[in-house]
Amino acid sequence: MQTQELKNVASQVRRDILRQVHACQSGHPGGSLGCTDLLVGLYFNSMKLAQDANGKVVFNMSGAHEDVFYLSNGHISPLLYSILARRGYFPVKELSTFRQLNSRLQGHPTPHEHLEGIRIASGSLGQGLSVSIGTAQAKKLSNDPSTVYCLMGDGEQNEGQVWEAAMYAPHHQVDNLIAFIDENGQQIDGPTEKVMSNRDLEAKYKAFGWNVLRMDGNNMDEVMTTLAHAKSLLGKGSPIMVLMKTEMGAGVDFMMGSHKWHGVAPNDQQLADALAQLNETLGDY
Amino acid sequence: MKFTYETKKDTRSGFGAGMEYLSQNNPKVVALCADLIGSLKLEAFIKNSPERFFQTGIAEANMIGISAGLAIGGYIPFATTFANFGTGRVYDQIRQSVAYSGKNVKICCSHAGLTLGEDGATHQILEDIGLMKMLPGMVVINPCDYNQTKAATIAIADYEGPVYLRFGRPVVPVFTPENQKFEIGKAIHLIEGSDVTILATGHLVWEAIQAAEILEEKGIKADVLNIHTIKPLDTAAILASISKTGCVVTAEEHQLNGGLGDSVAQYLSQNRPTIQEFVGVNDSFGESGKPADLMEKYGLNAAAIVEKSIKAISRK
Ligand SMILES: Cc1ncc(C[n+]2csc(CCOP(=O)(O)OP(=O)(O)O)c2C)c(N)n1
Numbered sequence: 001m002q003t004q005e006l007k008n009v010a011s012q013v014r015r016d017i018l019r020q021v022h023a024c025q026s027g028h029p030g031g032s033l034g035c036t037d038l039l040v041g042l043y044f045n046s047m048k049l050a051q052d053a054n055g056k057v058v059f060n061m062s063g064a065h066e067d068v069f070y071l072s073n074g075h076i077s078p079l080l081y082s083i084l085a086r087r088g089y090f091p092v093k094e095l096s097t098f099r100q101l102n103s104r105l106q107g108h109p110t111p112h113e114h115l116e117g118i119r120i121a122s123g124s125l126g127q128g129l130s131v132s133i134g135t136a137q138a139k140k141l142s143n144d145p146s147t148v149y150c151l152m153g154d155g156e157q158n159e160g161q162v163w164e165a166a167m168y169a170p171h172h173q174v175d176n177l178i179a180f181i182d183e184n185g186q187q188i189d190g191p192t193e194k195v196m197s198n199r200d201l202e203a204k205y206k207a208f209g210w211n212v213l214r215m216d217g218n219n220m221d222e223v224m225t226t227l228a229h230a231k232s233l234l235g236k237g238s239p240i241m242v243l244m245k246t247e248m249g250a251g252v253d254f255m256m257g258s259h260k261w262h263g264v265a266p267n268d269q270q271l272a273d274a275l276a277q278l279n280e281t282l283g284d285y
Numbered sequence: 286m287k288f289t290y291e292t293k294k295d296t297r298s299g300f301g302a303g304m305e306y307l308s309q310n311n312p313k314v315v316a317l318c319a320d321l322i323g324s325l326k327l328e329a330f331i332k333n334s335p336e337r338f339f340q341t342g343i344a345e346a347n348m349i350g351i352s353a354g355l356a357i358g359g360y361i362p363f364a365t366t367f368a369n370f371g372t373g374r375v376y377d378q379i380r381q382s383v384a385y386s387g388k389n390v391k392i393c394c395s396h397a398g399l400t401l402g403e404d405g406a407t408h409q410i411l412e413d414i415g416l417m418k419m420l421p422g423m424v425v426i427n428p429c430d431y432n433q434t435k436a437a438t439i440a441i442a443d444y445e446g447p448v449y450l451r452f453g454r455p456v457v458p459v460f461t462p463e464n465q466k467f468e469i470g471k472a473i474h475l476i477e478g479s480d481v482t483i484l485a486t487g488h489l490v491w492e493a494i495q496a497a498e499i500l501e502e503k504g505i506k507a508d509v510l511n512i513h514t515i516k517p518l519d520t521a522a523i524l525a526s527i528s529k530t531g532c533v534v535t536a537e538e539h540q541l542n543g544g545l546g547d548s549v550a551q552y553l554s555q556n557r558p559t560i561q562e563f564v565g566v567n568d569s570f571g572e573s574g575k576p577a578d579l580m581e582k583y584g585l586n587a588a589a590i591v592e593k594s595i596k597a598i599s600r601k
Contacts, residue, residue: 026403074407099403101574101582107405112570123407124374125343155320158342188320189340195320196342 001044003220008281009086010040010220014251015278016082016285020098020105022271027099027107030261032079034184034218034246035151039083041223042069042149046231049087057088059116067146068135070120072128073153073182074108075263081105084117085285092285126159128152129179133169133239136177147234150179155187158196163208169239170209177239178230182217184248186259201243210241217244252277288475288494290460296452296488297395299431301326303438304363308333311442315355319345319366324454325395327365345370349378349390356388361442364390368397368451369410372417383447384420391441392417393450397427398538399566399583400488400576401454409571415543417449418516424448424469425516427537427545429490431459433513436467444469451487453538455576458491461511472519474526478506481594482526482533486512486545489536489564489585496590507594515545520552527559532597536564536590538580560600562593 001009013036021027043049047067049057060066071080078098085092090104097103104113108123120131132150139146156162169177181201189195198204205212211233215226230240248262249255252274266274307314308330315337316330322340331338341348345366352362364371371394372379383390399409418425424446428434434452441448461473475490476497485493490511497507508526512519527533533553535546546563553559566583580586 024403099405099573101572101578103573105573106407107403107573108407110406112406113572121407123405124369155343158320158344160344160346187343188324189318189322195340196344 003224006040006044006224007220008279009044010036011279012282013040013079013082013086015275015280016086016095017078018252018266018271018274019284020078020081020095021265023096024099025265027078027265028075028263029078029266030186030248030255030259031073031153031182031184032076033252033255034248034250035076035079035182036251037220037223038151038180038217038244039079041220041227043083043087045224046227047149048146059089061111061119063119063135064142065144065146067149068119069149070122070128070132071109071151072122073125073151073156074122077105077107077109080109086282089117090115095285125153125156126161129162129165132177132179133165133174136174137172139176147231148177150177152179152181153187154181154183154185154192154198155195157181157198157201166205166208166210173237174239175235175237178234178242179239180242180244182246183243184246186248186262188259188262190259205241209238211238213240213242215242215244217246218250288460290458292459293456294431294459295454295456296428296431296434297324297454298326299428299434300393300395300438300450300452301329303435305329305333306435306439307442308337311361313359313361314363314442315339315360316363316365317341317348317352319343319348319370321366324367325365345375346378349375350382352390353382353386353388356390362390363393365393367408368394368413369408372413372449373410376416380420384423387422388447389445391448391450393438395452396454397451398453398488399571399579399585400538402576402579403573405573406570411538411540411566411571412543413449413451414515414537414539414545415547418543418548422447423516424514425451426469426514427451427487428513429487429511430457430461432461432463432465433467436465437513440467440469453488457488460491460494470514470517470519472522473511473513474522475511476507476509478508479529480506481508481598482523482530483507483509483536483590483594484512484523484533484545484549485509485536486515488538492585492587493536493590495587496594499587499591500594505594505598512545515548518548518552520556523549523552524557527553527557532560532601534562534564534590534593534597538585539565541565541567560597562597564589564593
């Protein structure tokens with residue numbers, strides 16, 4: 001897909017996020033909107049996904065011989081659900097069941113309800129990078145040349161397990177892994193700087209042995225060039241970390257610039273105001 | 286006695302009110318939180334005693350270790366977060382640095398059980414009572430409403446030793462008296478009856494009261510106890526009740542495995558084998574949904590207690 005098409009998908013995905021969260025009056029719009037451009041870039045362009053003879057995506061739990069993505073910051077589930085549905089893993093209209101009783105679209109992603117596209121539960125933060133590394137090592141063991149992608153939050157970097165994984169991946173030369181940190185500078189109790197400063201993530205990951213890139217995660221052109229650059233660094237002995245500056249709530253003016261919309265649903269008027277800023281490019285569900 | 290309520294409040298706000306009281310009345314109390322200040326209702330404590338509050342970031346294991354160190358230094362740390370992240374996620378840190386080392390740390394957790402609602406199973410821990418009660422020396426408390434949570438928060442500061450205090454997210458009826466003294470390990474007798482004993486904890490206490498009223502309409506008299514402390518268990522109160530009724534129903538927002546019902550069965554089987562029915566989650570994870578719908582689906586409400594009570598009586 002060309003950049004303009006990707007932008008169109010992103011606009012629809014942002015509508016889906018807001019409508020899911022609004023319908024059940026719960027969930028996390030802020031981080032979801034901020035990471036939309038990355039996930040669109042990955043799933044609609046960069047990732048090699050298993051497909052049937054007609055070009056329709058098919059879901060295999062093993063992820064063998066296809067690229068695999070893990071969402072470690074599971075609270076931005078409405079983004080992942082919209083991406084998976086729009087990419088064809090399950091019916092788009094199922095988005096209307098988000099967080100409702102008996103839904104496969106649980107508050108945080110889980111394979112427990114057998115939702116196509118989900119391989120691991122996340123929601124308790126700090127666990128996804130370890131799982132990603134394990135899958136990347138399984139690929140190496142079975143001579144599978146595809147790539148594992150992982151997204152984490154910047155607040156999530158507070159968790160000790162993240163740093164256990166950060167130490168492990170370069171040590172074991174897990175160089176078929178591209179990880180991302182959503183540097184929106186916000187977490188629940190306020191700006192990350194104030195809650196628990198990450199200080200210099202670039203220096204930290206470099207010191208642990210990662211190849212570190214930076215990008216503006218809300219600029220689709222830059223997302224595409226950085227993804228291409230990151231892929232060119234695969235197979236060179238080191239895991240790759242992309243520090244991605246984003247704006248929490250990106251795409252909706254009144255949701256940007258604070259942590260207020262981390263986990264708050266818009267009311268009817270706010271939803272209308274937000275949707276007015278986003279084109280319905282692929283049709284609402 | 287008829288139970289009524291004027292307001293509904295969340296038990297976590299009772300915790301916040303207890304912490305506010307402690308900020309003014311116990312200079313040894315310190316609070317820690319892992320990026321969930323608002324959810325734990327710690328604003329007043331932080332406002333009153335900013336120097337006695339430590340933000341740990343999203344780093345629960347570190348929070349438990351820091352708490353143990355503060356306890357060694359003579360402070361009374363209240364380590365706070367959601368119940369899953371404050372128990373299951375940091376079990377070994379609690380086991381080694383707090384319980385085995387005998388440290389005076391209070392682990393205080395909100396959003397326990399199904400009633401946190403839409404966030405779903407990753408957050409809805411239903412195993413925390415079991416995990417914590419298995420640790421030697423750990424006191425386990427699950428208060429039922431705002432007033433009792435506030436009282437329990439204040440009471441545990443005066444108790445020397447590790448405590449797990451469990452509370453929840455949604456608003457529930459406030460029906461216990463304001464300023465009722467909280468005695469750790471002392472069950473509260475709520476309703477007098479002779480046909481069936483109902484032992485309830487946490488959010489299920491109000492449901493047990495409702496159940497007793499429904500049973501009364503059917504001519505069945507339930508003896509209802511509020512078991513706010515699961516460990517140590519008030520075995521004397523339980524025995525006294527069972528000697529009148531001869532059968533028991535336990536009710537809790539927790540797995541059957543490892544919960545209050547387990548503790549009661551273990552005690553009774555050794556001391557006075559008694560017919561027992563269990564209200565709790567039967568070996569499954571929770572899911573997203575509205576709290577009341579979840580309690581209905583998983584059989585954790587007054588209707589379920591009524592059904593189990595009738596069954597227990599029929600087995601006599
Ligand atoms: C282990 C764990 N502790 C606490 C939480 C509660 N929690 C959910 S999201 C969040 C903040 C995450 O911050 P960040 O990773 O920066 O994500 P953002 O707010 O930017 O979306 C917290 C503390 C959790 N989900 N898991």
